[in-house]
């Protein structure tokens with residue numbers, strides 16, 4: 452049984468079909484790349500999986516159970532988490548406070564609960580921001596703000612992590628370091644889907660790549676196959692190129 456099964460997913464915004472009959476299966480322990488030019492529907496797929504958007508058609512199963520109509524907090528409680536493209540820390544709380552918020556179950560009673568300092572330190576250390584715990588988010592450099600977003604997702608203890616453009620705005624050294632950390636998450640038992648515009652940071656990281664264009668899957672295969680795929684190259688011609 453696949454860990455994640457997206458079957459015939461369609462999402463329309465009024466007359467715009469953002470995702471059209473898209474299917475994807477992710478096996479436990481895989482790192483799958485989901486690429487496509489600007490506006491091809493990648494973030495919409497993630498938003499549908501996380502129940503941030505209602506689907507227009509199709510179904511989503513996780514660990515064998517149908518999650519299509521779950522609320523977002525139910526999806527998270529079942530072991531799915533997403534790092535969004537945008538960073539949205541609470542600027543009036545420290546890095547530690549921001550991480551702690553994500554360890555709290557969705558209930559008012561939980562205000563007294565949450566992770567211990569040790570656990571929060573461990574989530575931060577897994578992504579290399581353990582020295583920033585007492586900092587305020589607006590004092591952090593860009594890469595650390597992005598790492599905080601990942602630490603928040605780690606704090607929900609996901610089995611499957613969806614990463615939306617995790618390398619955006621990072622320099623080459625930061626990209627290399629983050630790719631190594633993502634590899635370590637896999638060694639620790641996590642499964643991941645990584646969205647990116649192009650193959651840049653993904654080539655050595657992912658097991659296979661799925662390509663979206665105008666909401667439709669146009670190719671799937673190994674990174675090498677995708678880099679050479681003619682339909683993919685054509686889809687990217689108008690844009691920035693696949694590499």
Ligand SMILES: Nc1ncnc2c1ncn2[C@@H]1O[C@H](COP(=O)(O)OP(=O)(O)OP(=O)(O)O)[C@@H](O)[C@H]1O
Nearest residue numbers: 464467469487488489490491492493494495496648
């Ligand atoms: N909430 C929304 N309301 C209306 N249209 C939307 C909404 N979200 C996305 N869209 C549209 O759906 C299409 C797919 O957008 P989406 O953000 O999923 O693409 P993407 O591949 O993630 O793009 P990018 O790489 O630029 O982030 C686009 O045409 C976008 O304008």
